[in-house]
Amino acid sequence: MKKLNLGTLVAMAGLSLALVFTPSLLAQKKMIQVKGSDTMINLVQILAEEYMLRNPKAAIAVLGGGSGTGISALINGTCDIADTSREWKESEVNLAWEKGVTPRNFAIAVDGLSIIVNEKNPLAKLTMDQVGSIYRGEIKNWKAVGGPDKAISLYGRQSNSGTYVFLQEHVLKNKNYSTDMKEMNGNAQIIEGVKADEAAIGYVGVGYVVDKATGKPMAGLKVLNISKDEKSEAFSPMDKQAVDTRNYPIARPLYQTTKGKPSGDVAAFIQWEVGPEGQKIVEREGFYTIGGAYKQMNDKNFK
Amino acid sequence: MERKSIQRVAVFAFLAVLASANLFAQQTFSTTIYFDYSFNLTQNGYLTGTDAAKALNNKFGFRRAYFRYENKVSDTLKFRFTFDADNTANITAVDFGKASTKKDDKLRPFIKHLYLDYSGLLPTSSLKIGMIETLTFKMAEDEWGYRSVAKTLVDGYKDVTGVDIRASSADLGASLTGAIGKFVRYGAMVSSGEGYSHPEYNKFKKLSGNLRIIPAAGLSVVGYYEYEKQDDVNKAVMYKVDGYFDMVKGLTLAAEYFSYNNDKFMNADKSHYDSRGLSIFGVYKIVVDKFNIFARYDHYIPNSTKSLSNINLVIAGFDWTPVHKSWRLQPNIWYYTYADSTRKSDAYFNLTFFLSF
Numbered sequence: 001m002k003k004l005n006l007g008t009l010v011a012m013a014g015l016s017l018a019l020v021f022t023p024s025l026l027a028q029k030k031m032i033q034v035k036g037s038d039t040m041i042n043l044v045q046i047l048a049e050e051y052m053l054r055n056p057k058a059a060i061a062v063l064g065g066g067s068g069t070g071i072s073a074l075i076n077g078t079c080d081i082a083d084t085s086r087e088w089k090e091s092e093v094n095l096a097w098e099k100g101v102t103p104r105n106f107a108i109a110v111d112g113l114s115i116i117v118n119e120k121n122p123l124a125k126l127t128m129d130q131v132g133s134i135y136r137g138e139i140k141n142w143k144a145v146g147g148p149d150k151a152i153s154l155y156g157r158q159s160n161s162g163t164y165v166f167l168q169e170h171v172l173k174n175k176n177y178s179t180d181m182k183e184m185n186g187n188a189q190i191i192e193g194v195k196a197d198e199a200a201i202g203y204v205g206v207g208y209v210v211d212k213a214t215g216k217p218m219a220g221l222k223v224l225n226i227s228k229d230e231k232s233e234a235f236s237p238m239d240k241q242a243v244d245t246r247n248y249p250i251a252r253p254l255y256q257t258t259k260g261k262p263s264g265d266v267a268a269f270i271q272w273e274v275g276p277e278g279q280k281i282v283e284r285e286g287f288y289t290i291g292g293a294y295k296q297m298n299d300k301n302f303k
Numbered sequence: 304m305e306r307k308s309i310q311r312v313a314v315f316a317f318l319a320v321l322a323s324a325n326l327f328a329q330q331t332f333s334t335t336i337y338f339d340y341s342f343n344l345t346q347n348g349y350l351t352g353t354d355a356a357k358a359l360n361n362k363f364g365f366r367r368a369y370f371r372y373e374n375k376v377s378d379t380l381k382f383r384f385t386f387d388a389d390n391t392a393n394i395t396a397v398d399f400g401k402a403s404t405k406k407d408d409k410l411r412p413f414i415k416h417l418y419l420d421y422s423g424l425l426p427t428s429s430l431k432i433g434m435i436e437t438l439t440f441k442m443a444e445d446e447w448g449y450r451s452v453a454k455t456l457v458d459g460y461k462d463v464t465g466v467d468i469r470a471s472s473a474d475l476g477a478s479l480t481g482a483i484g485k486f487v488r489y490g491a492m493v494s495s496g497e498g499y500s501h502p503e504y505n506k507f508k509k510l511s512g513n514l515r516i517i518p519a520a521g522l523s524v525v526g527y528y529e530y531e532k533q534d535d536v537n538k539a540v541m542y543k544v545d546g547y548f549d550m551v552k553g554l555t556l557a558a559e560y561f562s563y564n565n566d567k568f569m570n571a572d573k574s575h576y577d578s579r580g581l582s583i584f585g586v587y588k589i590v591v592d593k594f595n596i597f598a599r600y601d602h603y604i605p606n607s608t609k610s611l612s613n614i615n616l617v618i619a620g621f622d623w624t625p626v627h628k629s630w631r632l633q634p635n636i637w638y639y640t641y642a643d644s645t646r647k648s649d650a651y652f653n654l655t656f657f658l659s660f
Contacts, residue, residue, distance in 0.1 A: 077553065077591050090482075091427050097485040100521020100549040158329055159378060168378070176377050183329065259552075 036070020
């Protein structure tokens with residue numbers, strides 16, 4: 001019989017390894033992977049923890065990285081749920097189509113996107129146009145919008161952030177941000193920057209600006225009222241009624257997206273989030289509960 | 304000015320742009336490396352390799368290192384700079400029985416990509432200018448996903464058959480790619496035709512284009528065509544058809560077929576011949592980010608008038624992430640059979656180490 005050489009032995013060992021590891025990998029506890037929006041990460045982590053307390057067999061891992069990162073992960077099959085604080089871009093829809101992914105969106109909360117300044121800034125409100133002009137770099141001094149004579153210091157997110165894209169589409173009218181904007185990694189960094197910088201302006205999800213003990217903005221911050229235009233009344237993102245009635249002009253739904261119709265553990269988790277228990281937590285964490293139109297959309301997408 | 308000088312000026316111009324980029328623009332650095340521990344399982348190499356190669360039946364082999372810098376200057380403008388080092392860049396004169404003709408065989412980097420990418424020209428489009436990716440097999444490579452294990456059919460054709468079909472993964476020129484709705488993707492490119500390894504030596508440009516139709520989610524058919532005059536008389540033409548099936552969760556099935564005709568490809572009796580090839584492959588993600596299996600069958604027809612030159616290649620293996628996705632082990636077997644009955648089959652086992660960070 002011909003002797004086996006070293007290479008044959010190694011090949012056989014490799015294939016044996018595959019046979020040994022495959023069943024154990026398949027037997028791993030199925031963990032729901034959630035990835036995406038940094039605006040949503042704290043909220044979804046808390047929702048997941050509460051859900052796992054009630055369902056000890058459930059295992060959920062929640063990661064951030066931005067809405068774009070979550071969408072890419074869903075398309076590549078590396079997560080089960082993508083958290084997104086914006087609509088999908090056309091290029092993402094196209095890529096999903098190429099890869100055989102048909103996304104289904106579920107609104108789990110509503111956010112009043114908050115424009116924040118340092119608490120020492122005397123300004124109380126801005127129009128949508130003014131916010132857009134400031135972030136495009138067309139208005140460079142607070143004096144131009146009724147504030148102090150100080151150069152405006154811009155704080156924002158990186159382009160993989162859903163909030164970055166949402167503001168660009170809805171407020172900057174799809175034009176580029178000023179290249180002077182400091183691109184921060186997350187909401188918390190923007191808040192720290194604005195607290196430390198008297199000339200700062202930033203944008204974050206409403207759940208990040210509320211001091212949960214007092215229900216008021218965090219110390220060091222001021223949340224600006226925003227109006228649709230010069231003639232309209234300005235509203236606060238902390239005014240639930242104004243957000244619900246869309247009088248607050250930069251409110252947005254926060255979505256979870258699945259690859260096709262969700263089933264099993266994934267469907268059960270999302271059902272719970274949009275149900276009474278989950279929505280109570282959404283409100284407790286400073287975001288707003290979903291209304292009728294979003295509920296209808298969710299019901300349709302569960303079917 | 305000499306061509307090499309022009310290239311050097313272009314490199315410095317790009318580096319100047321790079322250096323002056325806005326500090327707050329999004330900049331990313333990434334690295335991918337792969338190397339093998341390989342075994343010649345059959346040691347039949349009297350025809351397929353030298354005696355020295357036959358004797359060296361197991362070895363470590365470095366194959367590729369990429370260092371990439373990307374800078375998103377604005378939402379519509381970004382640039383990419385990729386350094387590449389491979390096992391042939393500096394050791395072309397090496398064979399296993401002789402010493403290199405160079406002082407040493409150290410791996411040295413070369414420029415693979417150096418381009419601007421502007422996405423504001425048309426909706427969902429990308430205009431690239433510089434040393435850019437070609438359209439020839441990028442889609443197939445994305446579907447295959449295991450460049451670390453094996454180049455795709457057209458990319459690796461010369462390595463397997465020895466016939467140069469002038470297919471390069473990057474070239475100096477400009478391309479426009481984009482989407483028309485969900486169902487159509489298009490691409491058009493004009494380039495030097497010399498790839499990233501050589502400066503342009505003639506006035507003729509390579510023109511190429513592709514069209515991808517996606518009638519259903521996860522089902523694609525791609526047509527590709529390229530044309531380049533070789534000199535005032537001769538031309539070279541390639542067409543290629545791909546099909547991709549991504550409709551089942553975790554499973555990718557694909558096939559690609561190409562035909563390359565170069566007027567300069569002539570037998571001794573002055574008859575022309577084509578070079579052709581067919582590749583069918585599948586990848587199945589058993590546990591996402593942990594364990595995948597893959598298999599491929601290639602059929603090479605380097606000379607369409609001489610069937611004895613045909614080669615079959617089967618590749619199979621798995622991709623295991625033991626600890627973290629930045630480090631993967633990809634054991635794989637390559638099995639060659641030849642239409643020429645005087646050639647014995649060859650089999651190789653590679654333990655491929657893949658690192659990315």
